[in-house]
Amino acid sequence: MLKVQELREIIKLIDQSSINEFTYENDGTTITMKKSNGEQRDPVQEKPVEQLEQQAPEVAIKEETVKVTEEQESAEESKSQQENNTVYDYEIVSPMVGTLYIAPTPESDAYVTKGTMVKDDTVVCIVEAMKLFNEIEAEVTGEIVEIMAEDGELVEYGQPLFRVKKQ
Incomplete structure (x- = not known):
């Protein structure tokens, strides 16, 4: 599609x-x-x-x-x-166009998974743009209820990456 x-x-x-x-x-x-x-x-x-x-x-x-x-x-x-069944208060969106990585290295575990509790400064993923790796922080305290993009996927500016239920 x-x-x-x-x-x-x-x-x-x-x-x-x-x-x-x-x-x-x-x-x-x-x-x-x-x-x-x-x-x-x-x-x-x-x-x-x-x-x-x-x-x-x-x-x-x-x-x-x-x-x-x-x-x-x-x-x-x-x-x-x-999407309507998923209860969330906040969406973490991509601040730029680039390639999404949900783990620091291919061998490592993901920064966050569904159910992970995050704080304002918790790194949730990396977006690579023009050979620069930009760590994306949660900017909210809560629980990850949905991961909306896949590892290695090209993401757009403003594209929702994670949904968070605020605490």
Whole structure:
């Protein structure tokens, strides 16, 4: 499944190109984007919300249309329900773009795991950016209730990394 940022980049590239229609398929997920013929219109305002809900789910972004399959919808719903079940008060987010490391070395244990109690100055992970390893501190006292990124994953600025239940 494409991340929101990747989808935005694809939309921007298609918008700037001469391509009028684009389809992407991966693991049963299909995304189709079409440019309009230069007409400036707002598809969401053309029909009442009730009619839009009855049709195949469709998300309008400027001139491109992204169709979401039912499989994606159900996966996103179950993910959002799962996120709603996790009780947390604070999210530790990435302060920069870089590679996330949850342990100081590949052979070491992770800085924190689910259930770990942290304090303001507890190092929870490292984000490597431009060959610099930046230790990320919890900045809150509490318990790690969810780890939202994986070791070695590229993380974005502001991306939630950990969820914490404050004490």
